[in-house]
Amino acid sequence: MPIETLIALIPALPLAGFLFAVLAGARLDRLPSHGHDDHGDGHADDHGGHSGHGGETHASHAETDDSGFRTGPSEEEQRATSPHAGHADDLANSNGADGVIPAESNDGLGQVGHVVEGGPQPVYRSWMVPTALVAVGWLFSMIVFASVVFGGNTYHVRVYEWIGSGSFRIQIAFLVDGLTAMLLLVVSTVGLLVHVYSIGYMNGDRGMWRFFAYLNLFMFSMLLLILGDNFLMLYVGWEAVGLCSYALIGFWYKKPSAAGAAKKAFVVNRVGDFGFGLGIMMIWTLLGTLDFGEVFARIGSLSPVAITVIGLLLFAGAIGKSAQFPLHVWLPDAMEGPTPVSALIHAATMVNAGVYMVARTNPIFSASPTAMWAVAGIGVFTAIFAAAIALTQNDIKKVLAYSTVSQLAYMFFALGIGAWVAAIFHLVSHGFFKGLLFMGSGSVIHGASGEQDMRYLGGLRDRMKWTYRTMVIGSLALAGIPIFAGFFSKDEILGEAFNRGYYLFYAVGVVVAFMTAFYTFRMIYMTFHGRWRGPRDAWRHVHESAPTMVAPLLILAVPTILAGLLLGLPPDGGAIHGWLEEVFRGAEEAGAGILPGSIAAAGNAGFALFGFGGLLLLIGASVGVAGIWVAHGWYVRDPEAPARFVARIPFGLGPGMYAASVNKYYVDDLYGLIWARGGVLVANALWWFDAKVIDGAVNGAGWLAQRIGGLLRRAQTGRVQNYGLGMAAGLVLVIVAYLVIRP
Amino acid sequence: MGLQGYLIVSTLLFGIGAFGFLARRNAILMLICIELMLNAVNLSLIAFNAYLPGSSNAGAIFALLVMAVAAAEATVGLALVIAIIRTRQTPEVDEYSDLKD
Numbered sequence: 001m002p003i004e005t006l007i008a009l010i011p012a013l014p015l016a017g018f019l020f021a022v023l024a025g026a027r028l029d030r031l032p033s034h035g036h037d038d039h040g041d042g043h044a045d046d047h048g049g050h051s052g053h054g055g056e057t058h059a060s061h062a063e064t065d066d067s068g069f070r071t072g073p074s075e076e077e078q079r080a081t082s083p084h085a086g087h088a089d090d091l092a093n094s095n096g097a098d099g100v101i102p103a104e105s106n107d108g109l110g111q112v113g114h115v116v117e118g119g120p121q122p123v124y125r126s127w128m129v130p131t132a133l134v135a136v137g138w139l140f141s142m143i144v145f146a147s148v149v150f151g152g153n154t155y156h157v158r159v160y161e162w163i164g165s166g167s168f169r170i171q172i173a174f175l176v177d178g179l180t181a182m183l184l185l186v187v188s189t190v191g192l193l194v195h196v197y198s199i200g201y202m203n204g205d206r207g208m209w210r211f212f213a214y215l216n217l218f219m220f221s222m223l224l225l226i227l228g229d230n231f232l233m234l235y236v237g238w239e240a241v242g243l244c245s246y247a248l249i250g251f252w253y254k255k256p257s258a259a260g261a262a263k264k265a266f267v268v269n270r271v272g273d274f275g276f277g278l279g280i281m282m283i284w285t286l287l288g289t290l291d292f293g294e295v296f297a298r299i300g301s302l303s304p305v306a307i308t309v310i311g312l313l314l315f316a317g318a319i320g321k322s323a324q325f326p327l328h329v330w331l332p333d334a335m336e337g338p339t340p341v342s343a344l345i346h347a348a349t350m351v352n353a354g355v356y357m358v359a360r361t362n363p364i365f366s367a368s369p370t371a372m373w374a375v376a377g378i379g380v381f382t383a384i385f386a387a388a389i390a391l392t393q394n395d396i397k398k399v400l401a402y403s404t405v406s407q408l409a410y411m412f413f414a415l416g417i418g419a420w421v422a423a424i425f426h427l428v429s430h431g432f433f434k435g436l437l438f439m440g441s442g443s444v445i446h447g448a449s450g451e452q453d454m455r456y457l458g459g460l461r462d463r464m465k466w467t468y469r470t471m472v473i474g475s476l477a478l479a480g481i482p483i484f485a486g487f488f489s490k491d492e493i494l495g496e497a498f499n500r501g502y503y504l505f506y507a508v509g510v511v512v513a514f515m516t517a518f519y520t521f522r523m524i525y526m527t528f529h530g531r532w533r534g535p536r537d538a539w540r541h542v543h544e545s546a547p548t549m550v551a552p553l554l555i556l557a558v559p560t561i562l563a564g565l566l567l568g569l570p571p572d573g574g575a576i577h578g579w580l581e582e583v584f585r586g587a588e589e590a591g592a593g594i595l596p597g598s599i600a601a602a603g604n605a606g607f608a609l610f611g612f613g614g615l616l617l618l619i620g621a622s623v624g625v626a627g628i629w630v631a632h633g634w635y636v637r638d639p640e641a642p643a644r645f646v647a648r649i650p651f652g653l654g655p656g657m658y659a660a661s662v663n664k665y666y667v668d669d670l671y672g673l674i675w676a677r678g679g680v681l682v683a684n685a686l687w688w689f690d691a692k693v694i695d696g697a698v699n700g701a702g703w704l705a706q707r708i709g710g711l712l713r714r715a716q717t718g719r720v721q722n723y724g725l726g727m728a729a730g731l732v733l734v735i736v737a738y739l740v741i742r743p
Numbered sequence: 744m745g746l747q748g749y750l751i752v753s754t755l756l757f758g759i760g761a762f763g764f765l766a767r768r769n770a771i772l773m774l775i776c777i778e779l780m781l782n783a784v785n786l787s788l789i790a791f792n793a794y795l796p797g798s799s800n801a802g803a804i805f806a807l808l809v810m811a812v813a814a815a816e817a818t819v820g821l822a823l824v825i826a827i828i829r830t831r832q833t834p835e836v837d838e839y840s841d842l843k844d
Contacts, residue, residue: 718840720773724765 003147004157006140007174010184011227013137014219017130021216025126025209126209127202130216131195134188137219141188148181149579156229163232167288175229175292178579182424183226183356186431187349189559191219193552194344197439200548201340201446211251211338218244222349226356231280231290234357238276238321241350242269248345249337261333268330272320276357279313282306296363296586304368311364311371314357315378322354322408325382329668331405335397339442342397347404348435352427355411359420362584366418366592376416376593380505382409385665387515391522392661396441396452399523403478404434406512410493413505418593419496420584425576426493429485429563433477436556440471443545443553444527449538454526456535461528463542468528470553475524477560479517480624482617485560488568491620498616501598510623517627525635749790756783769834770824774817781813 147153155176163170176184195215202208221244225237242265250262284290286306287298299307318324323331334346345351358365358375365371383406390402407430414423445452447464461468477484480491490513497506532539544550568574581588594600599612634641646654660666760779767773785806792802828834 720836720839721765721768728761728765 003144003153003155007144007155007157007176007227008159010137010140010144010188011174011220011223013133013140014130014216014223017133017216018213018220020129020133021126021209021213024129025213028125028128029206029209030123030125031206122204124203124208127195127199127212130212131192131199134192134195134216134219137223138188138192141184144176145181145185148176148178154178154582168284170230170232170290172233173229174227176227177583178581179356179359179424179583180226182428182576182580183352184223186352186428187219187222187226190344190348190431190435190556191215191222193435193555194340194348194439197343197442197549197552198338198340200546201442202338203546207251211248214244214247214251215340215344218248218345218350222353225353229292231283231292231295234360235277235280238317238353238357239273241345241353242266242273242321245269245334245345245350248341249334251338251341252336255336258336261330261336265330265334268327269320272317272327274316275313276317276320279310279317282310282313286310292360296361299364299367307364308368308370311361311368312374314361314364315371315375318354318358318375318412319378320354321357322351322412323405324354324378324409324412325385326667328382328386328405329664329671332398332401332664335395335401339397339438339445342401343435343438343442346401347438348431351404351408352411352431355408355415355423355427358412358415359424359583362415362420362587362592365415366587366590369592372416372418372593374416375412376502376505379409379412379414379416380508382406383413383512384508384515385409387512387519389661389664390519391515392658393519394453394455394662396444396454396457396523396527397438399454399519400434400437400441403437403516403519406516407434407478410490410509410512413509414493414496416593417497417500417502417505418587418591419493419500420587421577421580422489422492422496424580425567425574426486426489428567428576429477429489429560432556432559432563433474433484433486436470436474436553436560437478439549439553439556440467440474443467443549444471446545446549447542448534449541451534451538454523456533457527458530458534459528459532460542464528464544466544466550467553470550470557471528472524473557473560475520477564478520479628480513480620481517481628482621483561483565485562485564485568487621487624488564488574491617492568494620495613495616496600499598499600500593501595501600510619513620514623514627517624518631521628521631522635525631529636530639746790746794749794750787753783753787753790756780756786768836770828770836770839771821771834773836774820774824777820778813778817781809785809 144155148155155174157174157176159172159174161169162172195212198211198215202211205211218241221237221240223237225234225241228234228237246262246266249265250259252258253262280290283295286302287295289295289298302310320327331346331351335342337346365375386402386405386409390399390406393399393402407426411423411426411430414420414426441452443464444457444460444467447467448457448460451457473484477486480487494506494509494513497509532542567576591600634645646658648654649657663669757780760776760783763776763779764773767776788802788806788809792800792806795802824834827839831838
C-alpha cells in the first residue's frame with residue numbers, strides 16, 4: 001500500500017472503531033445482572049430487567065437500577081463516595097447530574113458486574129475491535145513515522161475538497177512532516193497502550209463499550225488535529241478532542257464531581273477556543289486562505305500589529321487547551337475522569353495540542369516578538385506556579401496533573417524563546433514518561449481499592465513491584481536525572497534559555513526543576529515507601545494490577561529510558577534536530593527569540609561538554625538530585641521535617657504559604673467568586689431588567705391599547721343614524737378638502 | 744333651462760334623501776330615502792350624459808347599472824328590515840342598538 005493511503009487510513013481506523021463501538025459495542029458485553037443474556041438487541045440488553053418501569057421518573061428509576069442487582073458497594077462507587085476522593089467544584093452544579101441522564105444511556109457508572117456472588121461471570125468483548133483498529137493504526141503510524149524521519153520524506157495527501165464556496169476553499173488534506181511525525185509517534189503509541197491498559201482498568205464497568213467508543217473518537221480527533229494541513233481541520237480536531245475530553249472526564253456522570261469537572265473543562269476550554277477561532281477568522285479575513293503553507297508563505301505581508309494580534313489569539317487557544325495560567329483550572333479537576341483518560345488525554349496527547357499548534361504556526365510567532373514574549377512569559381510563570389501547587393497536593397493524580405501543567409509550561413517557555421526543537425523534544429519525552437506515571441498512578445489506585453489520597457497510601461512497593469519500578473523510572477525522567485528522557489529534553493530547554501540570553505527565565509527554570517524533582521519523589525515516597533496508612537481492610541486487598549495494565553507500564557518504561565539517549569545526544573544537536581530542521585528552518589534562520597548580547601547572538605552556541613554547556617548540564621542534574629534528596633529526607637528519614645521547615649519560614653508566613661499552595665493559590669475560588677457568583681449577580685440583574693423593563697414595556701403597550709380602545713368605543717353608539725351622519729360628515733370633509741387643495 | 748336645472752333638482756333630491764336618512768327613524772323610510780339619493784344621482788348622470796359632448800352614453804349605461812343595483816339593494820334591504828321589524832316588533836332604528844360597545 002502506498003504511504004499516502006496509510007496516512008489517510010490512520011485517522012479513519014479509529015473513526016471506524018468509534019462507529020463500531022457505538023453501533024455494536026453494547027451488544028458485545030454480557031452483564032450478569034440481567035436474566036437473559038443470549039438475545040442481543042441493543043437497549044433491551046441494557047435495560048431488559050427494568051422495562052416495566054417506563055412510567056417512573058428517572059431519578060427513582062436509577063435507584064431501582066442500582067439496588068436491583070448489586071449486593072455491595074462497587075469499587076468506583078467507593079471511589080465516588082470516598083471522603084478524600086474529589087473536592088467539590090466551583091463551577092459544578094452538583095444536583096444537576098442525575099436529571100439530565102437519558103434513560104437510554106443509563107449504563108456504566110461504577111455498577112460493577114463481578115460483585116454478584118455466584119451469578120454468571122460478565123463477559124466484555126466491546127474492547128476488541130476498537131483496540132485492534134488502534135493497533136493497526138499504530139502500525140501504519142510507525143511506518144509513516146519511519147518513512148518521514150528516516151527517509152526524509154514529507155507527505156501531502158489531498159483526499160478531497162471539503163468546502164468549496166466561492167473563494168473559501170478547504171481541502172481534506174493531510175500533511176506529514178517531521179513535526180507531525182513526532183506527534184504521531186507519541187499519540188499512536190500512548191494511545192495504543194492506553195487502550196490495552198483500559199482493558200484491565202475498565203474491567204467490571206458496565207459502560208465499557210461507551211468508554212472505548214469515546215477513546216476511539218478521541219484518537220480520530222487527535223490524529224485529525226495533528227495530520228490536518230489547514231487551520232480549519234486543525235480547529236475541527238481541536239474542538240473534537242475537547243468534546244471527547246468532556247465526555248471522558250464526565251464518564252462516571254452520576255458522580256456530581258465528575259459531571260461538574262467535565263462541565264468546567266468544557267467551559268474553560270471554550271474561553272481559549274473563542275480566541276483561537278477569532279485568530280483563524282482573522283487569518284482568513286486578511287490572507288484569504290487557511291492552508292498552512294500559503295498562510296506561512298504570506299504572513300510576512302501583514303502588518304506587525306496584525307501578526308501580533310493573530311499570534312496572541314492563537315495562543316489564547318493554546319492556553320486553554322494546554323491548561324496554562326490563567327486557564328489552567330480545568331486540568332486538575334479533569335482528574336475526576338478514569339485514569340486511562342488522564343494518561344491519554346490530560347497528560348500525553350490532547351494537552352500537547354497547544355504546544356503543537358504554536359510549533360506548527362512558528363512562522364507567525366517568530367514574526368512577532370511580542371507574541372513570543374507572551375508565550376515565554378506565560379510559560380515561565382505557569383511552570384513555577386503549577387510546580388508550587390504540586391508541592392503540597394495530597395491526591396496522587398492532582399500532583400501529576402499540576403506537574404503536567406508545569407511541564408507543558410516548560411514547553412511553552414521553550415517555544416517562546418525560539419527553542420522550537422527543544423519544546424517538541426520535551427513534548428515527546430514528557431508524553432511517554434507522564435503517560436507512564438499516570439498509568440502507574442491508575443495501577444496504584446486500582447490496587448489500593450480506589451484510594452488516591454497519598455496520606456492514606458504508603459508501603460505499596462512490596463505488593464506492587466512492577467508498578468513501583470516503572471513509576472520510579474518515570475519519576476526519574478520527570479525529575480531530570482541523567483540518562484532518562486526528561487533530563488535531556490529539560491536541560492536542552494534550560495540550556496537554550498541560557499544561550500539565548502534569558503537568564504532570569506533560566507534561573508526560574510532551574511528552581512522549577514528542583515521543585516519538580518521534589519514533588520515527584522514526595523509522591524513516590526508517600527505512595528510506595530513507609531507504612532500503609534489506609535484502612536487495614538484495604539491493605540489485604542492491595543495487589544499488583546492485571547498484566548494488561550502492567551504491560552503498558554513496562555513498554556512505556558523503554559522510551560522513558562531510551563528516548564533521551566536516542567533523540568537528544570549530543571545535547572543541542574541530537575537526532576531530533578535533524579528530523580525537525582525543515583519545519584523550523586525559517587524561524588531558526590530569522591533568529592527569533594535570540595536576545596541581543598546573548599551567547600547565541602554572538603554565534604557560538606555550540607555545545608561543549610567540558611565547557612559552559614557541561615556546566616549547565618551539571619547544574620540541571622544536580623538540582624534534580626537535590627530535589628530527590630530533600631524529598632527523601634522529609635518523607636522517609638524524618639517525617640517531622642516538613643512541619644519544622646514550615647515553622648522556620650520567617651515572619652510566620654509558613655502556614656499561610658502552605659495553605660495557599662494546598663488551596664491552589666485560591667485561583668479556583670477567585671474564579672468561582674468572579675464567574676460563578678458574578679454570573680449569578682449579572683443574571684439577577686438581567687432578570688430584574690427582564691421582569692421590570694422588558695415585561696413593563698410589553699404590558700405598557702397592552703395597557704395603552706386598552707385605554708385608547710376605551711376612548712374609541714364611545715364612538716360605537718349602535719345607532720344607524722350616527723354612522724350615517726359620520727359618513728355624511730366624512731363626505732363633506734373630503735369634498736371641502738378637495739376644493740381647498742385643488743386650486 | 745339647461746344642465747344647471749337638472750343638477751339643481753338632482754341636488755335637492757339628494758339633499759332631501761340625505762336629510763331623511765339622517766333624520767327619520769323608521770327603517771322603511773330610511774330605505775326609501777336611500778332610493779331617493781340613488782335616483783338623484785341617476786338624474787345627474789343622465790343629465791351629464793345628455794349635455795356633455797363625447798361622453799358616448801356612459802352616463803346612461805351607468806344609470807342603468809345603478810338602477811339594477813338599487814333594485815337588488817332594495818330587495819335585500821327590505822327583506823332585512825321586515826325581518827328585523829318582525830323580531831323587534833318595531834320599525835324604529837333607535838331600538839336596534841345591540842351592537843353598541
